[in-house]
Amino acid sequence: MSPKIVPWAVVAATLAGAAWFAAAMTVGGDRSALLIGETTDAHHQIELACETCHAAPAFASAAKAEKALNRACRKCHDKELKAADDSHPRRKFRNPRMAVYWEKLDARLCTTCHVEHRPEIVRASAVTVAMDFCVACHSEGDQDVRAERPSHAGLAFDTCASAGCHNYHDNRALYEEFLVRHAGEPWLADAPAHELSARQRVRKRPARAALARGDAVAPRAALADPAWLDRWADSGHAAAGVNCGACHAPKAGKNATRETVEASWIEAPGTAVCEDCHRPQARTFVLGRHGMRRHPRVAKPRDPLRQLRKIGLSEFVPETVALWLADPAPPTTMTVAEARIPMRSDAAHGTLDCGTCHTPHAVDVRHAAAEACASCHDDPHTRAYFASPHHALWRAELAGEAPPGTGVSCATCHMPKTERRGRIATDHNQNDNLRPNEKMIRPVCLDCHGLGFSLNALADGALVERNFTGTPAVRVESIGWATRRAQATKREAGG
Amino acid sequence: MKRTLLTIAVLAFGIGSAVAAEGIPFRKVADMLYQVMSADREVYTRMVVQRLTVDKKVITASEHFEDDSALPLPAQMFRFGAERVMDQTEDFSYALLSLNPINKKNGPGTDLERKGLRYVLENEGENFYGEEELGGERYFAAVYPDYAVVEACINCHNGHKDSPRRDLKVGDVMGGVVIRIPME
Numbered sequence: 001m002s003p004k005i006v007p008w009a010v011v012a013a014t015l016a017g018a019a020w021f022a023a024a025m026t027v028g029g030d031r032s033a034l035l036i037g038e039t040t041d042a043h044h045q046i047e048l049a050c051e052t053c054h055a056a057p058a059f060a061s062a063a064k065a066e067k068a069l070n071r072a073c074r075k076c077h078d079k080e081l082k083a084a085d086d087s088h089p090r091r092k093f094r095n096p097r098m099a100v101y102w103e104k105l106d107a108r109l110c111t112t113c114h115v116e117h118r119p120e121i122v123r124a125s126a127v128t129v130a131m132d133f134c135v136a137c138h139s140e141g142d143q144d145v146r147a148e149r150p151s152h153a154g155l156a157f158d159t160c161a162s163a164g165c166h167n168y169h170d171n172r173a174l175y176e177e178f179l180v181r182h183a184g185e186p187w188l189a190d191a192p193a194h195e196l197s198a199r200q201r202v203r204k205r206p207a208r209a210a211l212a213r214g215d216a217v218a219p220r221a222a223l224a225d226p227a228w229l230d231r232w233a234d235s236g237h238a239a240a241g242v243n244c245g246a247c248h249a250p251k252a253g254k255n256a257t258r259e260t261v262e263a264s265w266i267e268a269p270g271t272a273v274c275e276d277c278h279r280p281q282a283r284t285f286v287l288g289r290h291g292m293r294r295h296p297r298v299a300k301p302r303d304p305l306r307q308l309r310k311i312g313l314s315e316f317v318p319e320t321v322a323l324w325l326a327d328p329a330p331p332t333t334m335t336v337a338e339a340r341i342p343m344r345s346d347a348a349h350g351t352l353d354c355g356t357c358h359t360p361h362a363v364d365v366r367h368a369a370a371e372a373c374a375s376c377h378d379d380p381h382t383r384a385y386f387a388s389p390h391h392a393l394w395r396a397e398l399a400g401e402a403p404p405g406t407g408v409s410c411a412t413c414h415m416p417k418t419e420r421r422g423r424i425a426t427d428h429n430q431n432d433n434l435r436p437n438e439k440m441i442r443p444v445c446l447d448c449h450g451l452g453f454s455l456n457a458l459a460d461g462a463l464v465e466r467n468f469t470g471t472p473a474v475r476v477e478s479i480g481w482a483t484r485r486a487q488a489t490k491r492e493a494g495g
Numbered sequence: 496m497k498r499t500l501l502t503i504a505v506l507a508f509g510i511g512s513a514v515a516a517e518g519i520p521f522r523k524v525a526d527m528l529y530q531v532m533s534a535d536r537e538v539y540t541r542m543v544v545q546r547l548t549v550d551k552k553v554i555t556a557s558e559h560f561e562d563d564s565a566l567p568l569p570a571q572m573f574r575f576g577a578e579r580v581m582d583q584t585e586d587f588s589y590a591l592l593s594l595n596p597i598n599k600k601n602g603p604g605t606d607l608e609r610k611g612l613r614y615v616l617e618n619e620g621e622n623f624y625g626e627e628e629l630g631g632e633r634y635f636a637a638v639y640p641d642y643a644v645v646e647a648c649i650n651c652h653n654g655h656k657d658s659p660r661r662d663l664k665v666g667d668v669m670g671g672v673v674i675r676i677p678m679e
Contacts, residue, residue: 091579091582094588095588096677097608097673098604100604143600175559177559486656
C-alpha cells in the first residue's frame with residue numbers, strides 16, 4: 001500500500017465506523033457491540049432491547065436520562081414492590097426532610113443500588129453497592145440501631161441484609177411483631193399441607209363437561225394417531241370439556257363441526273391460544289425469567305424507517321438501506337442455552353413457552369410441577385430434589401398414599417398457588433419469591449413449617465443446595481431477640 | 496368569599512405553591528394546607544378509630560393492619576397521605592413528627608424541626624414558622640401542634656412498647672405537623 005493512501009484509509013475507516021455507530025445508536029441494526037458491560041442475571045435476556053430501560057430521547061441530558069432510566073425500573077417493578085409492602089419506598093425519601101440522606105444513599109433512585117452493565121460490582125440480588133449499605137442511615141444519632149437495640153450492639157452492618165434478619169424491600173416475614181407472633185412454633189405443623197394446593201386438587205369439575213375419546217372433533221388426518229388421541233382423552237383439557245378445535249381451530253367457535261374445524265385448522269397453535277383461557281398464568285409467566293422477553297414493557301425491535309423519520313433523514317436514506325438497518329428480531333422466547341445457571345446440555349436448544357412444561361396433548365400438571373423443571377435445570381439444588389424428603393412427600397401424594405396438598409414439588413415452592421376472588425391459580429412467575437429467599441416464607445414455608453425453622457433453613461446455603469435434606473446448621477437469632485424485647489417491655493409495663 | 500372557597504378547594508387537591516406564586520404568602524398557604532390536613536386527621540381519628548375501636552369495639556386499629564385485618568393507625572393514615580402527595584408533586588411536603596416518637600424515624604431530623612417541635616410543645620396554641628435549606632433548596636417551613644384529641648390516641652401511645660412517653664393525656668401536644676413549601 002502506498003504511504004499516501006494510509007491517512008485516507010484511516011479517515012475513511014473512521015467515517016465508516018462513525019456512520020455505523022450513529023446508525024446503530026439512533027436508527028437500527030445489530031448493536032450488541034455497543035453493550036458497555038455485561039448486564040445482571042435479572043436483565044440479560046432483554047439487554048439488546050435497550051429502549052426498555054434507556055427511555056430518554058437520544059442526546060437527552062444526563063439528569064433526564066437518569067430520571068427516565070429510573071422511571072423504567074418503576075414501570076416494571078412497582079407492582080411487586082407494592083405487593084411486598086416495600087419497607088423503603090421511593091416516596092418516603094422524596095420528602096425534602098430526608099435530604100440529609102440523599103448524599104449518603106439516595107433512595108429516591110433505584111440506580112443508586114442497582115447499576116447495570118457493571119458485572120465487576122454485582123452482588124446478591126443485583127445489588128451494586130457494598131452490602132453494609134444500611135450504615136448510611138441507621139448508624140448515627142437517634143437512628144443508630146445499635147443504640148436502640150442492645151441485641152444489635154456488636155453486629156456488623158454487612159450482616160443486616162445477609163443473615164436472614166432484614167431485607168431492604170420485603171420484610172413481610174421478618175418484622176418484629178410477626179417474629180413474636182410465630183415464636184415457639186414447632187418445626188413441622190401437626191397436619192402439614194399446602195392449603196390452596198389441596199383445595200385445587202380436589203376441586204370438582206362439572207361432570208357434563210368431560211369429554212371422552214369418541215368426542216374428539218378434528219380433521220381425520222389429525223385423529224389418525226391413536227397415541228395423541230389417547231393423551232388428549234386422559235388430559236385435563238378433555239376433563240374440562242376442551243375439544244381439539246378450541247386450540248387448533250379457535251375461529252370455528254364453540255359449536256364447531258368437523259367441517260368448520262377442518263376449515264380453520266392450525267397444525268401447531270401458538271401460545272396465544274393458551275393465553276386466551278389461562279390468563280392469570282399468562283400474565284404472571286411474562287413477569288419471570290422464563291417469559292420476560294414477552295413482557296409488554298420490553299421494547300420492540302426498532303423500525304428503521306420510523307427512526308429515520310424521527311431524525312429527519314428518511315428522505316435521504318434509500319429504503320433498501322433503511323431496511324438493511326432493521327433490528328435483528330430477537331426471539332420472543334428464551335432458549336435453554338441462553339440461561340446463566342447450570343442446565344442440561346441435551347436441553348440446550350429447547351425454548352420456553354407453555355408447551356415446554358405442559359406437553360400440549362398430555363396436559364399433566366404433575367409432570368409440569370417437577371419432572372419438567374429437571375428436564376432443563378441441572379444445578380445441585382434441582383438434582384438433590386429427587387432424593388429429598390420433599391420429593392418423597394410428592395411421590396406419596398401422587399401415589400394416593402398421602403392427602404392432597406401434602407406433596408412438595410418444585411412448583412409448590414417456586415410457583416405457589418394464589419387465590420383471588422375465590423379462584424385459585426398457579427403463579428407462573430417462578431422468580432417472584434426466589435430472592436431474597438425469605439420471600440418464600442409466607443406463601444410457602446409456613447404452610448407446613450414453623451417460622452424459626454424456615455428462617456434457619458433458608459439461611460443455610462448448604463442445606464438449600466441439598467434441597468433441604470438434613471437439618472439447618474445455621475441459627476437466625478431474630479426471633480429470640482424479638483421475643484426477649486417483647487417480654488422485657490411487658491415486664492416494664494407491669495404486665 | 497367565592498374566591499376564598501375556590502382557593503381552599505384548589506389547596507385541598509394539592510396545588511399549594513401555584514397559589515403561593517399568585518401572591519398569597521407562604522405562611523397563609525401553609526396555614527390553609529394545615530387546616531385541611533388537621534380536619535381530615537381529626538375526622539378519621541374521632542369518627543373511625545375512636546368510634547369503632549374504643550366506643551363500639553367492633554374492630555381494632557393496628558400498625559400491621561393488613562396482617563391483622565384492622566384499621567390503619569391515624570398516624571399511618573396521615574403518613575400515607577403525605578407519601579401519596581410525594582408521588583404526585585414536589586410543590587409542597589408534610590410530615591407528622593414528635594420529640595417523643597414511637598418510630599424513631601419520626602423524630603426531628605433538622606434543626607428547624609427540633610426547634611419547631613419544642614416551640615409548639617412549650618407555647619400552647621401557637622405555631623412555628625421559619626426557613627431552612629435542604630438538599631440545596633430553600634424552603635418555607637411551618638410547624639403546627641398535633642394534639643391527642645381522643646382516648647384512642649393516648650391508649651396507643653402510652654401502651655406501645657417503643658413509646659418514650661407514657662403519661663399522655665387527652666388534649667396534650669403529642670408532636671407537630673411540619674409543612675414545607677419550596678421558595679423558588
